[in-house]
Amino acid sequence: MSIAKAGCNIGTPSPEKFAEWCRWKLGDRIADDYMIPYNEKMFSKYLYTLGTYWLDKLPDVSFSDTIRSCLERVPHAKQPGHANFYYPKKFGYGELWKRTGEALGDKLVLSKKVNALDLNNHKIRTTNGDTYEGDIIVTTVPWKSYDEILGLSDDVLRSIQELKHTSIYVEYVPERYENEAQWVYYPQYEISFHRILARENFCENSKGYWTETNADRFNTNTSNKNFFNEYAYPVNTTGKPEIMSKLLRECERHDVYGLGRWGEHMHYNSDIVVDKAVALCEEMM
Numbered sequence: 313m314s315i316a317k318a319g320c321n322i323g324t325p326s327p328e329k330f331a332e333w334c335r336w337k338l339g340d341r342i343a344d345d346y347m348i349p350y351n352e353k354m355f356s357k358y359l360y361t362l363g364t365y366w367l368d369k370l371p372d373v374s375f376s377d378t379i380r381s382c383l384e385r386v387p388h389a390k391q392p393g394h395a396n397f398y399y400p401k402k403f404g405y406g407e408l409w410k411r412t413g414e415a416l417g418d419k420l421v422l423s424k425k426v427n428a429l430d431l432n433n434h435k436i437r438t439t440n441g442d443t444y445e446g447d448i449i450v451t452t453v454p455w456k457s458y459d460e461i462l463g464l465s466d467d468v469l470r471s472i473q474e475l476k477h478t479s480i481y482v483e484y485v486p487e488r489y490e491n492e493a494q495w496v497y498y499p500q501y502e503i504s505f506h507r508i509l510a511r512e513n514f515c516e517n518s519k520g521y522w523t524e525t526n527a528d529r530f531n532t533n534t535s536n537k538n539f540f541n542e543y544a545y546p547v548n549t550t551g552k553p554e555i556m557s558k559l560l561r562e563c564e565r566h567d568v569y570g571l572g573r574w575g576e577h578m579h580y581n582s583d584i585v586v587d588k589a590v591a592l593c594e595e596m597m
Contacts (some may be wrong), residue, residue, distance in 0.1 A: 431463025
């Protein structure tokens with residue numbers, strides 16, 4: 313019944329809101345049983361502000377693809393941009409950043425938080441008052457985390473405050489997760505977290521598993537170890553592309569570039585961010 317209802321929407325304009333798209337594209341059953349509850353757990357109050365311009369992260373499945381997949385029991389669809397991703401052959405993903413840091417040597421400054429950006433003078437300032445200057449600045453931190461940005465128009469500065477993000481708690485559970493999957497997703501409202509990472513299933517000598525929970529749903533009285541990530545996911549609201557286009561355009565006129573998940577306020581995976589960083593470096597050389 314769900315598939316048939318989704319098929320009835322062929323030829324009708326695609327909705328501009330993500331929640332409406334779920335029902336239009338996938339039908340009531342998939343929307344109600346999985347897509348809406350899971351994404352509501354993940355994005356909380358922002359679910360109904362999401363646009364659809366970021367859907368290259370999801371498989372592009374047509375009605376005919378769905379029928380063929382059911383009949384032939386073989387998936388037929390265009391895979392999303394993150395169907396496959398690069399990962400170090402040895403150790404965890406942190407190995408990438410460890411080796412990058414070693415290559416930078418004394419040019420890498422750690423444990424300092426940047427809180428001000430001066431586009432006119434190509435300077436940044438940290439919370440302890442240190443300043444750094446460069447011909448080109450690449451910023452990868454959340455735009456709303458800056459206390460001060462000099463050199464932007466008032467209109468763009470105001471629009472930055474309209475950018476939305478979600479916060480999460482990552483909780484470590486030492487017991488073995490009895491499942492061969494690496495990621496498991498939970499749409500059930502009665503379960504606080506929305507997904508589990510079973511790292512021991514893909515990283516040798518790992519133990520236990522991690523849960524990920526939107527901060528609005530997390531019980532802080534838990535006895536397990538947990539970590540609060542204020543800036544977890546940029547929210548792809550309907551007006552965000554216009555905001556970021558104006559912001560990045562103004563910055564680039566000052567040789568300041570926003571890059572990556574937070575510099576571009578885009579829900580990128582890590583390997584995509586690395587690829588974009590390499591491309592930007594090659595462009596500047």
